Amino acid sequence: MIVNEQVAIDHGLKKDEYAKICELLKRIPNITELGIFSAMWNEHCSYKSSRLHLKKLPTKGKQVIQGPGENAGVIDIEDNDAIVFKIESHNHPSFIEPYQGAATGVGGIMRDVFTMGARPIANLNSIHFGSPQHKKTKNLLRGVVHGIGGYGNCMGVPTIAGQTSFDSSYNGNILVNAMTLGLVKKDKIFYSKAAGLNKPVIYVGSKTGRDGIHGASMASASFDEKIEEKKPTVQVGDPFTEKLLLEACLELMSGDSIIAIQDMGAAGLTSSSIEMASKGNLGIEINLNKVPCRESKMTPYEIMLSESQERMLIVLENGKEEHAKKIFDKWNLDFAVIGKTTKSKKIELYFDNQQVANIPVNTLVENSPMYDRKWKKTKLPKKNKIKRGDLKNLKIIDVLKKVLANPNVCSKEWIWQQYDHTVMGDTIQKPGGDSGVVRVHGTNKAVAASVDSSAVYCWAHPLTGGKQVVCESFRNLISVGAKPIAITNCLNFGSPENYENMGEFVECVQGIGEAAEYLNFPVVSGNVSFYNQTKEEGIKPTPSIGGVGLIKDYKKMITMEFKEKNNIVLVIGKTEGHIDQSLLARNILDQKNGPPPEINLFNEKNIGETLLKLIDNEYIQSAHDVSLGGILTAVSKMCIKGNKGINLKKPKYLINEIEYFFAEDQGRYIIEVTKKDQKKVTDFLKKNAVHFDELGTINENELYINDKTKVTIDELKTSNKNWLIDYMSK
Amino acid sequence: MKSSVITFPGSNCDRDMDVALKQFGFKNKMVWHNDAEIPKSDLVVLPGGFSYGDYLRCGSMASKSKIMNSVINFAKSGGLVMGICNGFQILVETGLVPGVLLRNKYLEFICKNVFVKINDKKNTYFKNINKDIVEFHIAHNEGNYFCTKDQIKEIEDNHQIAINYCNKDGIIEDQFNPNGSIKNIAGIFNKEKNVLGMMPHPERMIDSSLSGEDGSLFFKNLINNLK
Numbered sequence: 001m002i003v004n005e006q007v008a009i010d011h012g013l014k015k016d017e018y019a020k021i022c023e024l025l026k027r028i029p030n031i032t033e034l035g036i037f038s039a040m041w042n043e044h045c046s047y048k049s050s051r052l053h054l055k056k057l058p059t060k061g062k063q064v065i066q067g068p069g070e071n072a073g074v075i076d077i078e079d080n081d082a083i084v085f086k087i088e089s090h091n092h093p094s095f096i097e098p099y100q101g102a103a104t105g106v107g108g109i110m111r112d113v114f115t116m117g118a119r120p121i122a123n124l125n126s127i128h129f130g131s132p133q134h135k136k137t138k139n140l141l142r143g144v145v146h147g148i149g150g151y152g153n154c155m156g157v158p159t160i161a162g163q164t165s166f167d168s169s170y171n172g173n174i175l176v177n178a179m180t181l182g183l184v185k186k187d188k189i190f191y192s193k194a195a196g197l198n199k200p201v202i203y204v205g206s207k208t209g210r211d212g213i214h215g216a217s218m219a220s221a222s223f224d225e226k227i228e229e230k231k232p233t234v235q236v237g238d239p240f241t242e243k244l245l246l247e248a249c250l251e252l253m254s255g256d257s258i259i260a261i262q263d264m265g266a267a268g269l270t271s272s273s274i275e276m277a278s279k280g281n282l283g284i285e286i287n288l289n290k291v292p293c294r295e296s297k298m299t300p301y302e303i304m305l306s307e308s309q310e311r312m313l314i315v316l317e318n319g320k321e322e323h324a325k326k327i328f329d330k331w332n333l334d335f336a337v338i339g340k341t342t343k344s345k346k347i348e349l350y351f352d353n354q355q356v357a358n359i360p361v362n363t364l365v366e367n368s369p370m371y372d373r374k375w376k377k378t379k380l381p382k383k384n385k386i387k388r389g390d391l392k393n394l395k396i397i398d399v400l401k402k403v404l405a406n407p408n409v410c411s412k413e414w415i416w417q418q419y420d421h422t423v424m425g426d427t428i429q430k431p432g433g434d435s436g437v438v439r440v441h442g443t444n445k446a447v448a449a450s451v452d453s454s455a456v457y458c459w460a461h462p463l464t465g466g467k468q469v470v471c472e473s474f475r476n477l478i479s480v481g482a483k484p485i486a487i488t489n490c491l492n493f494g495s496p497e498n499y500e501n502m503g504e505f506v507e508c509v510q511g512i513g514e515a516a517e518y519l520n521f522p523v524v525s526g527n528v529s530f531y532n533q534t535k536e537e538g539i540k541p542t543p544s545i546g547g548v549g550l551i552k553d554y555k556k557m558i559t560m561e562f563k564e565k566n567n568i569v570l571v572i573g574k575t576e577g578h579i580d581q582s583l584l585a586r587n588i589l590d591q592k593n594g595p596p597p598e599i600n601l602f603n604e605k606n607i608g609e610t611l612l613k614l615i616d617n618e619y620i621q622s623a624h625d626v627s628l629g630g631i632l633t634a635v636s637k638m639c640i641k642g643n644k645g646i647n648l649k650k651p652k653y654l655i656n657e658i659e660y661f662f663a664e665d666q667g668r669y670i671i672e673v674t675k676k677d678q679k680k681v682t683d684f685l686k687k688n689a690v691h692f693d694e695l696g697t698i699n700e701n702e703l704y705i706n707d708k709t710k711v712t713i714d715e716l717k718t719s720n721k722n723w724l725i726d727y728m729s730k
Numbered sequence: 731m732k733s734s735v736i737t738f739p740g741s742n743c744d745r746d747m748d749v750a751l752k753q754f755g756f757k758n759k760m761v762w763h764n765d766a767e768i769p770k771s772d773l774v775v776l777p778g779g780f781s782y783g784d785y786l787r788c789g790s791m792a793s794k795s796k797i798m799n800s801v802i803n804f805a806k807s808g809g810l811v812m813g814i815c816n817g818f819q820i821l822v823e824t825g826l827v828p829g830v831l832l833r834n835k836y837l838e839f840i841c842k843n844v845f846v847k848i849n850d851k852k853n854t855y856f857k858n859i860n861k862d863i864v865e866f867h868i869a870h871n872e873g874n875y876f877c878t879k880d881q882i883k884e885i886e887d888n889h890q891i892a893i894n895y896c897n898k899d900g901i902i903e904d905q906f907n908p909n910g911s912i913k914n915i916a917g918i919f920n921k922e923k924n925v926l927g928m929m930p931h932p933e934r935m936i937d938s939s940l941s942g943e944d945g946s947l948f949f950k951n952l953i954n955n956l957k
Contacts, residue, residue, distance in 0.1 A: 146838075146839075149839045150839075153839055154780040154784070156743065238783070240740050240780060240784075241783075243742065244739055244740070331739065416841075417840055418841070419839075420839070421841055422841060422869060422934045422940070423742060423743060423746065423934075424745070424746060425750075425933065425934055425936070425940060426940075427940070428939045439939070554939065
């Protein structure tokens with residue numbers, strides 16, 4: 001095939017990018033080379049629109065062992081233990097083929113983690129679908145949930161937490177973000193930097209097929225009416241092979257044979273080989289005839305661009321080939337020496353004794369395009385004036401039931417019951433709480449993780465929204481008694497070529513950065529997914545934040561269900577009555593404009609740290625952060641989970657009942673304390689300048705509001721539990 | 731007491747079982763599927779997971795693994811063999827216990843705590859256990875036990891049903907059946923009751939911090955019965 005500008009454009013490259021390639025090579029690339037450039041220079045692999053802004057994120061901290069730039073981030077959790085973690089998107093494939101798209105998303109992120117020598121110990125996910133009324137939503141949800149379960153369950157890694165939301169902006173573009181945590185000894189972490197000359201380059205895992213060719217390019221473009229034609233670009237997963245690959249890699253890693261290792265994810269053999277060479281400042285020579293292929297007559301172009309799953313590339317120490325091969329033979333996996341490291345600093349590919357590509361590595365990596373895209377700032381919207389009259393007509397229990405049955409608030413048990421969340425025998429907090437928690441096997445420590453996003457807030461004001469998501473993650477970790485350590489982010493946005501979408505990205509990243517910096521909660525890994533749009537319509541900006549924290553003594557872990565009759569319930573953090581962009585405003589009052597609740601980072605940090613101290617001193621019986629749906633929603637969920645009721649009283653100050661109970665002011669938690677400890681707790685809160693309101697006393701099984709309104713907890717449970725089950729069985 | 735846990739390619743509850751057995755005093759060995767002989771054991775466990783990816787049929791390829799000849803001989807000579815979840819699926823494929831395990835009725839993987847009623851205590855597994863209803867944990871996609879009418883009659887006549895899904899009061903009804911299995915069967919024995927296959931995972935219930943402690947009860951009782 002003759003390469004020209006049109007062929008380059010068909011590969012998703014821009015005219016000037018093609019010109020730059022010709023200039024860098026000082027010649028016209030052949031088709032294999034063009035394919036390699038298109039794979040490396042697309043948005044997904046090169047971060048060409050986002051790099052400039054991602055640099056501003058705080059990535060360092062006392063406990064950070066490895067920040068962004070490796071397969072995953074690594075944090076120190078003491079005693080020579082480290083946690084490797086990352087979140088990644090698989091949005092485009094999941095919309096085209098939900099089962100395989102979601103499954104391979106889970107497979108891909110687990111590979112990123114065990115590539116670094118860590119055994120995966122927990123999976124999480126953040127999934128976002130269109131309006132429940134949209135004709136595709138139900139099948140997409142079912143397919144995605146089956147796919148996530150199908151892969152994670154087979155791998156034997158528990159799925160411990162997640163988030164599911166519905167919003168019409170995802171009608172044409174769902175989001176599937178998968179996160180994995182792995183455990184590794186600090187001195188046994190593996191990196192992707194090749195080193196040394198003439199070292200064997202090894203291919204292990206599944207054979208290469210024609211699936212997923214140009215997957216990364218597909219993920220770097222918007223959808224149009226021809227998306228069905230893109231099905232072949234979706235990879236097909238085989239969790240069984242990945243399980244074998246995991247065990248074989250960990251077995252090989254227990255010795256000292258590996259110099260560098262990199263999984264073949266997006267852009268397959270291309271990006272893995274180039275990344276290893278680039279980091280090691282070396283060249284790599286590969287004989288493509290040696291690559292194990294599943295199909296006959298595969299061309300160099302296809303071999304290099306295939307995104308077949310469950311494959312790894314390894315640079316071995318000389319003389320270790322036999323030892324390594326034995327391990328992969330034992331696990332019935334392909335093993336082939338396909339090349340070697342060279343000093344040429346080039347990628348040189350051979351096929352049928354001919355050189356089929358010869359590209360300087362730096363042209364693909366350092367010289368890849370970087371854009372300072374135009375972006376538009378979002379003004380803080382004006383506050384709405386809530387008419388008191390409108391609120392007076394609302395019956396509080398009716399509103400509560402509606403809120404509890406809202407698709408974004410309702411119980412997601414139908415989903416997480418399909419995920420094995422208890423395998424490995426260390427899950428001490430299951431899905432449905434503020435964070436999932438797993439013990440560090442054989443120790444008193446536990447790791448908490450949560451994944452959050454608040455697209456509505458980010459859409460209303462990206463800067464505030466970006467901060468809010470980080471704070472919510474912080475709160476979710478603190479609510480279970482974990483000290484927040486670091487985050488990973490998955491930044492899902494529309495087209496970077498659209499000023500408004502790009503503005504949303506820039507300002508969300510700024511918000512994330514500010515909050516992460518202030519809370520000492522650095523970003524150690526992540527990924528960016530642009531072009532989440534069909535034709536002109538983009539999604540609401542949806543950064544997903546995966547937070548990880550440490551509980552030093554897992555016996556001190558907190559859960560959210562109310563524990564004991566007659567205990568006292570407090571809300572800590574101040575309620576000002578912010579209604580705009582709340583569930584109440586959007587879904588009950590049908591008011592969709594106005595600013596999101598403000599974030600006060602000083603209060604956020606102070607309240608969180610104060611609560612953590614109270615938890616450490618064992619004064620807290622249960623805790624739950626206040627988020628979507630405000631105080632009454634949070635309290636109701638604690639009642640439902642604990643099978644207890646509460647006599648609630650609105651404090652005298654401020655606003656009316658509905659505003660007080662449904663406002664979404666930030667930086668608040670509900671806590672349960674015993675009568676005996678109440679004074680100690682409130683004194684400590686006062687000493688630390690943390691505002692609190694006493695909400696009421698726990699009772700048998702009814703919710704009273706100001707002594708006059710009541711509802712049984714069973715009724716609330718029914719509202720909360722049934723929506724999703726009914727929806728999926730219709 | 732000595733135990734052996736077989737690891738097949740795709741097993742993923744092998745470590746959990748190893749941890750549980752050791753916690754309650756077994757000297758446990760992990761045995762590779764490609765080995766010819768099981769070591770001298772008082773108990774052999776086929777653990778949960780997705781042996782051979784559950785391809786073809788759950789458990790079918792594992793049932794033909796090299797080690798299985800030795801396991802089958804051990805069972806036939808009266809040795810205790812317990813198959814949990816995928817291990818149960820392997821056991822039905824070997825024919826050591828009757829019946830088959832179909833896809834769950836609602837076609838969904840299900841992971842949750844369930845109550846089961848112990849149906850027979852005249853066996854090494856449940857003899858002397860001081861509860862009739864225990865809370866166990868299930869996590870499976872194919873646990874819908876099925877067999878022919880003749881087989882079920884035989885199974886019932888021989889008291890081969892080990893445990894049935896029920897509610898916390900021991901009532902065995904359809905609404906407490908998580909997967910559609912015939913007669914709410916959660917686990918069965920062979921005729922001689924030395925081979926037990928069950929879907930629930932007692933190894934996930936061995937700590938108050940986990941899903942519960944009825945698994946501890948089960949293992950403690952089992953090792954006492956073997957002493």
